[in-house]
Amino acid sequence: MITDALTIVLTGTGLIFFVAGTVGLLRFPDTHSRLHALTKADNLGLGLVIAGLMVQVPSPLDAGKLVLVWALAILAAGTTAQLVARSALKKGQSAPDDEGMQ
Amino acid sequence: MPSSLALTAIIGAPLLGFFMTIVWSRAAAVVASLTSMVVLVAAVFLAVSVSAHGAVLTSLGGWDAPLGIELAADGLSVMFMIVSGAIVLVVGAYAQHEFVHPGTETRSGFAFWPLMLVLLAALNGIFVSRDFFNLYVCFELLTLSAVAMVTLNGKTESITAALRYLLFALLGSILYLLGAVLLYAQFGSLDMGVIGQSVSSSGAEILAAGLMTAGLALKTALFPFHGWLPPAHSGAPPPASAMLSSLVPKASYFITIRLWFDVMPELAGNPLTLALGGLGGAAILYGSLQAIVQTRLKMVVAYSTVAQLGYLFIVFPLAGGDSAAQPWSAGAWTGGMLHALSHALAKSAMFLCAGLFIISARTDDLEALRGIAQTMPMTAFAFTLAAISLLGLPPSGGFIAKYLMLTSAFASGGWIWAFLILAGGLLAALYLYRPVRIMLSLPKQPGQPFKPISRWWQVAPLVLALGAVFLGIGSNEPYALLQIGRPVAAETGL
Amino acid sequence: MIDSLFDLVLCALIIFVAFAAVSGRDLFTAIVFFIVYGLMVAIAWLRLEAIDVALAEAAIGAGLTGVLLLGAYGRFKNIDAARMGSWVPLPVLIVIALAATGLSAAVGVVLIALDPNGLGLIPAVNANIAQSGVFNPVTAVLLNFRAYDTLLESIVLVVALVGVWTLADNSAWGQRVGKTQSVRANGVLQSFGRTLPPIGLMIGIYFVWAGSSQPGGAFQGGTILAAVGLLSAMAGLFPPPRVNDARLRLSVIAGPILFLAVAIAGTAWGGMFVLPADLAYGLILAIEIVLALSIAITLMLLVLGPPEMTETPQ
């Protein structure tokens, strides 16, 4: 019972961060601030979701796998954010509406 | 046991050759020749075994259908395998002059050989497979190798043609796959035999059969899905065209025949046979008329393929048309199959001839070939022989095929089909007369505008053309072989 | 009830995303939606208890296909808008729409009419899995019951690779495959590329090994390995190989060759593809491992594309 409650609270909080990150992505004016919102909020959100799930798994090995997923996601997100930011810089950074799509 | 070994070799050998030519491209031509010889020997061995003991059936991995995949060789598959093996062997010998370069490996010199062998493996795989999904995989193998062959010369038009071909073929594959999936959903099996025993005319079966037929027709370039064929077949290098035009569409046609005659004849009826026959007839007329107005030799030959493939679909309405007076049975069906085989031989010969002309004259523009017969009489002769078979004139295989089909048409009162077959022959005379006449004319200005070609190289198309003729004179053996394991519906009709 | 609701929502989302991918405003959006679509379909596979398929769909269907499409998109930069293509004329469009709708409806009707208790080959698989040498039924089908299909499928990949290489310039033959990437030394991509491979390798190998008893197998593992290899290549950890490198070609076909060899060896045990029950596990594992490596390299090369003459040595 207590573990279930913990899971609900943790994943629920994690989801709120996700929502916040997504709102940021949609509302912020330029590439850099969008990245800022997205990476920070999502990495934390994912961490909370993972934490929520970890209390449910039977063995430490499985818990380890979950942590690995988080670690990889953070690594990937960090690298990607760097790359996107640099690409935006090269294009002439502060064009608020241009997402680097064209 | 030995015959199932031969069945193994017929697919295993070209696959092995495929691998070897990839890593050992220096010896690719030799490997290819040896491989196709092995295939041919295995096919002939199978033919002997099939005529002696009937169709050969083997379950791969020891798992019977429906869990496992079964391979079977009856007379029909054996005949197609022999002809494919022979064509690939000759084309391989021809291609030694075109795709073997001493010294460093070149792009097309590398790619042609593995593609040719995997094409052969895929063809043989199709001819013996009894499993609808396995057929899908084989078809993809065939399509990808065929499309890659179209691009070999690297020209923009060839890339465009290959793309168009790929799109059509993929659409065909996917429709076919959907049909196969629906069959599994209905029967819990993908095996032709298992499905054939429990056909019940449910909606799933009808939809599946329709989708598969449509997909296969796309791959066979049946009118009006033929648009991809002429550019692809005329854009490929001639040895590739020879295989693409003679064998690749036959594979999908082969499965169309299997599907309707072997597996679900109960589902067929007048709407189907009339539709397929009608499209076939339209293909004959349209393809021939287009061939008449082309100005490039390879385009003439490619459009002729569109027309000739049309004949194959007239088998559907004609099957079962023999009257009691005929001493043979299943005349139209057998005639159709013989036509497929003799067209394969004749058409590959024509493309190889065209290839030699292109090497000699540096173009296949018809007018530029004026008088080329003086430089290359043997090739011109081979082209003419092949033309005779396409026209359906005796003593070629094309003649026996047309004779059998026409007899069924008359015996069953199918005047319209008889007319189409005859009109197709006369139109073929029109579109093939022009190139032959131009080749034989005297060159406009004296002197030799053409590069001489070694005699041995010219033998290749001649061998294939003679094969087409031999199929007519020696038609009894193929005829008897085709009857082994022949579906009942071939005699009773659809 | 909740289950059904979830399925309905998921399916609706899948259709919506697919619609966006098919008819999205511009090509880039379409590709992005396609990748999202692939991931959602992977979830659908989980719901259908087809975990192997889910892995394959996520890794290959969404991942690699997406990478291929994005890579091609990147090369469309020089094409002006007028030649980017649009829709076919409206009357044709209507006909196509009607035909497509008709086909969907027909398939739907057929599905509804199907026997709801159709078992397919579940009983047959269950009855024979003990002799197959492995415990994962999907692996049993792939590498034993229908090993022939799988062999041909692995060859299809190689043929595609030969086809892709055929598209090189004549003059580029013998060069390194793909476009040369410029990577900043010690940049973030490079350090990422250094960090990831060990973990990626471990995961990939785990997938292959697990395939015999749990979801996973040569194709899924191979895809992950391919991804690792691609990343490393992009990070400049090693230069892309040359097309005429004999070791490279050997590694591409090693898996299919081993597979074919085992299949032919089967004739000694009673027929092509026959695996004797006591050796089956070992043989299947061996095939899976070598095949996974070959698949990984083939997939990597498929993404890198034909050799291009960008690095002419001065």
Add this chain to the structure above:
Amino acid sequence: MMTWASGWLIYGLTGATLIGLGLFGFASHTNLLRRILAFNVVGSGIFLVFGATGFRVPELGADAVPQALIITGIVVALSATALAVSLITRHASLSGSATLPDDDREDR
């Protein structure tokens, strides 16, 4: 049980819809990359139909044969896509166009 019995059908019908959607895209775009993308949508729709019909009796789990064949199918589709994408890029760099020549018929 009832919910699952309709569960497979939901996915099956979704698959059927995706097939139509994909075919529509395949035939209605002129941009070659979009056509290949749509082709992949058709493919996964067919696979979904296949997988769904293999899951008609949930108590017995999913039929392994369709799963295996779907994996095969996915790999085959990838191979075709890879070749197609390379062809399209090559075509684009040679002709400067992302579509096939406009006259859809080579046969005049």
Add this chain to the structure above:
Amino acid sequence: MTAALPFLVLMTSLVPALATFWLPENQAATRNGLNLGGAILKLVLVAYMLYAVGQGAVFETRLELAPGLFLLLRIDALALLFVTLSAFLWLLTTIYAIAYFGNGPNLSRFFGFFSLCVAATTGIAFSGTLITFFLFYELLTLSTWPLVVHKQNEKSFAAGGSYLGFALPASAALLVAIIWLESVTGPIEFAAPRELSGLDAFDLRLILALFVLGLGVKAAIVPLHGWLPAAMAAPAPVSALLHAVAVVKAGAFGIVRIIYDVFGIDLVSQLGMAQPLAILASITILYGSLRALQQDDIKRRLAFSTVSQVSYIVLGAALAGPIAAIGGLAHLVHQGLMKITLFFCAGIFAERAGIEKIHHLDGVGARMPWTAFCFSLGAMGMIGIPPMAGFVSKLYLGVGALETGAGWVVFVLAGSSLLNAAYFLPLLYRMWFLPAREDLETQPPSERPLGLIVPAVVTATAALGVGLLAGAPISPLGWATLIIERDYLP
């Protein structure tokens, strides 16, 4: 031996044909040796067969194409009549052609196809089933074409095009006739005719008409004759082949076979088709002669003469009486001998003296006596002056017509003979009685080499001989009598 004989005889032409294709152009000796050797060997075999068949023997070679569908070579008396003619003329024409072409270009090709034509003709004669007949008939069509276009200039290609333009639709008609009939009856063997009287009469009429249409092109029945005068663009040995050895004969022979061995003469009469056919033949006879009269070119005049003469054979068959039939069959040989003489001579005139038009012939008799003499013999035979061969056939045709009650035919024959005289006698007059042109005087033309003139002399003598010795059993007339009395009279 008995089973292989027809095959062997076929090979005596086929093997030289196929071997010649591969010979390099400069191997003249080998080439000539091959072809002459084949021809001589063939004549020897033919002589043996004449003896054996005269004794009542029948030879058969069978090859199965499909269950119950046979490629059958069968030697009966009728077949032998045609083969003897073609074998004899093949030898002479080969000798003539060797002399005619000298070192001309593309000779391997020419002799290859020439022998192939003869092989096809042999096959036609030996055909024991309809399908065999069609097979060789088409082989003849195809192997003739390269000969017609041998000169490879625009004119010969036009001629070749016209030839195929007539021949291919005709073979379609023939094929339809064969298949239509066989779709009802099964494969037809000449020696074992099917009972056709149960079939729908209208269908049978149509089928017979299609047969005549298909065969009539080669037999040059009006209005299907257009290709024959055009084909004069070919070299003289080809004309000889077309008009005497092979092509037109094949058509006429085919019509005889169809009437006698497929339908049976009684059925043809019952169907009411005999008389229309006889009328058609008569029209052709008169029309051909009329057109010949208008020609200024020697070879064209001869060509229209052939149109007219070949229909005698058809007429003989269509009259449905034994005597007329004998006359028709005998004319098959007679016409061949006479017409080949004329073409040999025309070739010598053209080649040696540049004579192509009628008025060039003035006074040529004194300068080229051998040629002119042979030409005169041939022409008199054509007119039907006794005791030439042509007289014998016309006599039998006339008597046969009276016997069957078709008296009007006698008028046709008489009219035709008058016309023949009208278009041949002026030539003879010019040759023998008019003064020569100046250039003939200053540069007397040569009739050498012997290879040119000897064949003409031989055929002219033969044309005279078969008329004089018509009563002998081995003469064409005697043989035709044997055919009709032994094989076709009840």
